Amino acid sequence: MHRGGRGFGHGGGFGRGFGGRHGHDDDGRGRRRRMFDGGELRLVLLKLIADEPRHGYDLIRRIEELTGGAYAPSPGVIYPTLTLLDDMGLIEAADSDGAKKLFAITAAGRVELEANQGAIEALIARLTEVGDERQRTDSASVRRAMGNLKAVLMNRLGDRDLEEATLHDIVALIDEAAQKIERL
Structure with a gap:
C-alpha cells in the first residue's frame, strides 16, 4: 500500500543530538536535524x-x-x-x-x-x-539556581564602585564552579 520512497520503518534515527548530550542538535554544519526521517x-x-x-x-x-x-x-x-x-x-x-x-x-x-x-x-x-x-x-531546580546566579551577578556587576580585584574574584568563582560541575 506504500507509494514509493524509503518506506515505513526504514531510515535513520533522529540524527545527532535529539536526546543527545551537550546540546549538539545540528548536522555538523550548524543546521538543526529533522526529528523524523522517511516514514x-x-x-x-x-x-x-x-x-x-x-x-x-x-x-x-x-x-x-x-x-x-x-x-x-x-x-x-x-x-x-x-x-x-x-x-x-x-x-x-x-x-x-x-x-x-x-x-x-x-x-x-x-x-x-x-x-x-x-x-x-x-x-x-x-x-x-x-x-x-x-x-x-532541564530540571526546575537547575533553572532556579541559574536564575539566582544571573540576578546576583547583574546586581553585583551593576555596582559602579566594583573594584577590579572583586571582578577577578567573581570570574574565578564562576570558572571554579564550571570546572566542578564538569567533573561531576
Whole structure:
C-alpha cells in the first residue's frame, strides 16, 4: 500500500543530538536535524491514533509530552501526514462532536502497525528518551539556581564602585564552579 520512497520503518534515527548530550542538535554544519526521517512520523502518528482516535492538535501535544517539551511538530507537518495516511487507507475520519476532524485507525492501518511493530517501539522509545534527557538536563531546580546566579551577578556587576580585584574574584568563582560541575 506504500507509494514509493524509503518506506515505513526504514531510515535513520533522529540524527545527532535529539536526546543527545551537550546540546549538539545540528548536522555538523550548524543546521538543526529533522526529528523524523522517511516514514517515521507516519508510523508514530499511526501508533498514537491506534492508541485512541485523535485530532491533529492532540497528536502534536502527545508528541510534545513524549519528548518532555523538547519537540512539538508543527501543524504544517502533521496535517499533510494525516492526509497521506488517510489517502493510503491507514486512517479515516471518525465521528466527531466538534469542527475538528477526529482520526481513527483502519484495519489496513492495524496491519501496517503489526508489520512495523519493532520500528514503532524503537521510535516511541527514542521519543521517550528525548523526554528523559530533557528532564535530566532541564530540571526546575537547575533553572532556579541559574536564575539566582544571573540576578546576583547583574546586581553585583551593576555596582559602579566594583573594584577590579572583586571582578577577578567573581570570574574565578564562576570558572571554579564550571570546572566542578564538569567533573561531576
